[in-house]
Amino acid sequence: xxxxxxxxxxxxxxxxxxxxxxxxxxxxxxxxxxxxxxxxxxxxxxxxxxxxxxxxxxxxxxxxxxxxxxxxxxxxxxxxxxxxxxxxxxxxxxxxxxxxxxxxxxxxxxxxxxxxxxxxxxxxxxxxxxxxxxxxxxxxxxxxxxxxxxxxxxxxxxxxxxxxxxxxxxxxxxxxxxxxxxxxxxxxxxxxxxxxxxxxxxxxxxxxxxxxxxxxxxxxxxxxxxxxxxxxxxxxxxxxxxxxxxxxxxxxxxxxxxxxxxxxxxxxxxxxxxxxxxxxxxxxxxxxxxxxxxxxxxxxxxxxxxxxxxxxxxxxxxxxxxxxxxxxxxxxxxxxxxxxxxxxxxxxxxxxxxxxxxxxxxxxxxxxxxxxxxxxxxxxxxxxxxxxxxxxxxxxxxxxxxxxxxxxxxxxxxxxxxxxxxxxxxxxxxxxxxxxxxxxxxxxxxxxxx
Numbered sequence: 084x085x086x087x088x089x090x091x092x093x094x095x096x097x098x099x100x101x102x103x104x105x106x107x108x109x110x111x112x113x114x115x116x117x118x119x120x121x122x123x124x125x126x127x128x129x130x131x132x133x134x135x136x137x138x139x140x141x142x143x144x145x146x147x148x149x150x151x152x153x154x155x156x157x158x159x160x161x162x163x164x165x166x167x168x169x170x171x172x173x174x175x176x177x178x179x180x181x182x183x184x185x186x187x188x189x190x191x192x193x194x195x196x197x198x199x200x201x202x203x204x205x206x207x208x209x210x211x212x213x214x215x216x217x218x219x220x221x222x223x224x225x226x227x228x229x230x231x232x233x234x235x236x237x238x239x240x241x242x243x244x245x246x247x248x249x250x251x252x253x254x255x256x257x258x259x260x261x262x263x264x265x266x267x268x269x270x271x272x273x274x275x276x277x278x279x280x281x282x283x284x285x286x287x288x289x290x291x292x293x294x295x296x297x298x299x300x301x302x303x304x305x306x307x308x309x310x311x312x313x314x315x316x317x318x319x320x321x322x323x324x325x326x327x328x329x330x331x332x333x334x335x336x337x338x339x340x341x342x343x344x345x346x347x348x349x350x351x352x353x354x355x356x357x358x359x360x361x362x363x364x365x366x367x368x369x370x371x372x373x374x375x376x377x378x379x380x381x382x383x384x385x386x387x388x389x390x391x392x393x394x395x396x397x398x399x400x401x402x403x404x405x406x407x408x409x410x411x412x413x414x415x416x417x418x419x420x421x422x423x424x425x426x427x428x429x430x431x432x433x434x435x436x437x438x439x440x441x442x443x444x445x446x447x448x449x450x451x452x453x454x455x456x457x458x459x460x461x462x463x464x465x466x467x468x469x470x471x472x473x474x475x476x477x478x479x480x481x482x483x484x485x486x487x488x489x490x491x492x493x494x495x496x497x498x499x500x501x502x503x504x505x506x507x508x509x510x511x512x513x514x515x516x517x518x519x520x521x522x523x524x525x526x527x528x529x530x531x532x533x
Contacts, residue, residue, distance in 0.1 A: 089118060236270075
């Protein structure tokens with residue numbers, strides 16, 4: 084399937100010209116191996132893929148004992164994989180390199196040799212247990228691969244025309260019009276339900292069968308649970324507790340993750356590493372409270388107050404509606420028609436968080452629960468910084484609305500208090516594009532363009 088990261092890999096190849104390797108990192112089943120091998124097949128004369136999930140000791144020994152004699156190293160490698168390598172025309176892929184960190188540490192010497200190009204793929208790649216006692220190469224660029232975004236989903240649905248129209252209307256701040264907006268929202272609801280995990284998207288594109296899609300997503304969720312048991316050493320029970328609690332926490336009105344739901348008297352310091360583990364594994368997207376909407380939101384973040392979103396909204400749907408072990412076709416149809424008798428806010432807000440992360444934003448929100456002055460009491464779903472920072476007017480507040488009827492009291496109070504620091508205020512809603520009193524209202528499917 085068509086992925087945007089392909090162009091990023093092309094840019095790396097053309098700019099690096101063999102002077103760096105590139106690490107493609109992402110969650111399990113997000114499509115790393117597929118897209119990297121597709122890139123190798125199309126852009127190189129030959130390639131070798133070393134899957135460190137499966138290699139035998141003979142291959143591992145090469146990285147331990149032959150790296151000081153690269154002629155011998157490459158001779159053994161080409162013989163074992165029965166593939167001829169061509170100088171500057173061949174690629175060597177280190178797949179799931181976190182399973183054998185020694186291979187990552189020798190990238191420095193392989194890049195310096197200059198004969199071939201190197202791409203690594205990995206999950207859970209920066210967790211402490213996978214980098215202990217190895218030298219992280221400075222000759223390594225990094226690219227994150229996320230679940231498929233809405234445009235990639237449309238490509239998989241064989242729709243190449245909708246996103247250019249959406250992008251044009253976004254840039255012009257012009258309405259889509261009733262018919263096109265309705266069609267775009269229908270497609271967006273399908274994206275919410277299916278999500279962006281490539282296997283789920285592929286099954287849906289072929290069958291339109293929600294039961295089959297749900298089975299794929301449930302296998303991925305089980306794989307994540309297995310990873311937690313295998314790799315979250317020392318705090319696997321806490322990680323699993325957070326993971327299982329995610330849907331319930333997102334159902335809360337303000338989505339704040341309340342550690343007290345895990346254990347009475349639980350403190351942030353006790354769960355800091357488990358929360359980091361899930362974020363670093365790219366299973367969740369953590370969103371922190373920024374106490375001031377100023378340049379450098381990270382400098383004002385309160386790490387003890389956070390929201391914890393699933394990295395893929397389709398997985399959240401399967402994770403949340405699993406009373407019978409599989410989400411029924413009827414539930415999916417109600418989601419598709421926007422007729423499910425539950426608060427859709429958590430699904431919509433999770434999707435917006437996912438789209439903002441994929442677009443390159445770090446996630447922040449604003450919350451002030453001032454008990455003395457109600458004018459200071461407000462909450463903003465997301466804060467994002469514009470790409471070019473000026474002396475002022477740099478931060479855009481974003482409110483996400485999943486229903487047709489909503490109030491904007493927090494947003495208006497926020498604008499009044501911080502007007503000199505704000506860029507464009509946005510409301511993401513189920514309606515079409517419009518502008519009112521300095522606030523830009525955008526359809527939910529435009530979130531990824533902010």
